[in-house]
């Protein structure tokens with residue numbers, strides 16, 4: 001364990017962990033308001049990555065319905081990331097309208113929305129496969145324009161390489177996390193959102209249009225998911241329409257580890273899991289997918305409510 | 317006197333239980349009406365129907381002449397009907413100030429977006445809302461704790477914060493569900509004077525649910541009596557005290 005390895009792992013872990021945090025916050029926002037997990041979140045993550053790819057590259061691969069179609073324009077990476085995120089936000093709103101609101105209106109058991117959101121996820125994923133094919137999409141090497149592919153420096157004589165993609169992952173995630181935390185704790189909309197999260201009936205009786213805030217929450221959640229998908233896609237490639245499934249599960253591990261419904265918990269959980277993966281010794285790398293769940297298991301043994309979670313109280 | 321709030325023939329049942337049966341009641345401008353009745357009489361259900369939380373099976377609610385039956389609770393609140401809860405419902409994790417600010421949103425003229433992106437108009441509005449919220453907190457004597465979490469307040473203070481929060485809606489009618497519950501006689505007296513004070517200061521009509529009959533009789537212009545979902549009587553306190561049906565059903569020992 002050299003100092004260079006330590007620094008390298010730390011940077012790798014913070015970078016990927018911050019994206020996990022962004023992604024997991026999408027789950028947390030919906031959970032804190034509706035008390036249920038949105039199982040379509042992983043599909044929106046995938047969709048966001050594909051949308052940004054399409055906007056930045058302008059084409060749709062070789063074996064889907066859209067093979068050979070190309071957009072009349074392409075966008076530089078950052079505008080594409082933002083627009084892709086925005087469109088993923090709209091997809092998040094569609095998930096609310098299709099999978100959640102109809103059930104809520106009929107007063108159905110909240111657990112049923114779990115199933116309907118899973119249904120919407122399957123539809124989304126199949127739609128992506130139908131349109132864009134099942135192949136792997138890799139962002140071109142020059143996706144960030146003229147930026148060099150990596151920054152290399154030395155620690156105690158050994159090289160440490162930080163890829164530009166990792167720096168962008170970390171910087172974008174940090175900005176999103178800080179912006180979201182600020183908006184929720186300081187702005188009027190954020191306060192209303194917290195009120196809705198604490199008690200929807202009471203919030204409504206204070207003049208807050210609860211359904212509008214729920215819709216807004218799904219939008220935000222979709223933006224977070226879609227942008228996280230793009231960020232991971234640029235760094236590791238988009239592995240196909242089922243890209244989001246593994247990350248969807250990882251995101252669940254993050255929020256349970258951090259404490260269900262807790263925003264700081266999602267951030268901490270994301271970082272812990274990212275670092276846990278990064279510090280896994282190289283000869284154990286085949287175990288990487290298991291790291292989140294091993295960490296989760298270990299933490300829940302000691303703190304059943306998660307790192308920063310409050311003990312579950314029955315909603316009155 | 318013109319009715320600012322009127323309920324006409326409200327009926328609501330839960331399963332086989334008739335919680336409200338043909339209940340009609342009017343509250344006039346600036347009037348303080350008491351609503352009394354034994355446990356389970358349907359008083360809270362009546363408030364839930366008025367505020368849109370519970371849909372009536374039949375009947376109509378009007379606020380300032382407008383039919384509000386079946387409107388969403390937030391629309392009804394925005395039209396000027398505010399309430400407090402029997403089982404206090406504050407946002408415990410939020411500060412006193414934020415609890416009041418949340419309710420003031422209805423009157424924000426700039427969109428939420430303006431505040432979110434920090435436009436000057438949004439910021440100005442945020443400042444006025446804050447000043448108003450502090451005023452309301454000082455009105456109920458809680459301004460010193462404005463930044464403390466609502467969950468840290470004593471029971472009586474929570475009740476007062478709930479009233480301040482309801483007032484932040486700028487209501488025309490205020491519904492108070494057992495605001496004096498759990499208070500000692502001196503506190504109850506203080507609350508009675510406080511209710512009369514805000515009624516006058518804000519030009520409010522008030523509908524007050526309260527079990528403590530002397531308090532209700534002492535401050536209300538009119539009193540309505542509910543029993544098993546039926547409206548037994550409505551009238552001036554001195555007439556209600558003499559009403560036979562009321563005495564046998566409810567006042568029994570107290571009158």
Ligand SMILES: Nc1ncnc2c1ncn2[C@@H]1O[C@H](COP(=O)(O)OP(=O)(O)OP(=O)(O)O)[C@@H](O)[C@H]1O
Pocket residue numbers: 330333335353354355356357358359360361362402
């Ligand atoms: N959502 C509901 N589902 C089923 N029954 C209900 C519901 N809400 C109220 N009830 C029943 O309706 C009746 C009236 O209840 P309500 O809470 O209105 O009485 P109340 O007059 O406010 O009584 P208290 O003085 O105890 O507060 C009770 O028998 C209650 O159990």
Ligand SMILES: [Mg+2]
Pocket residue numbers: 359360361402
């Ligand atoms: Mg009651």
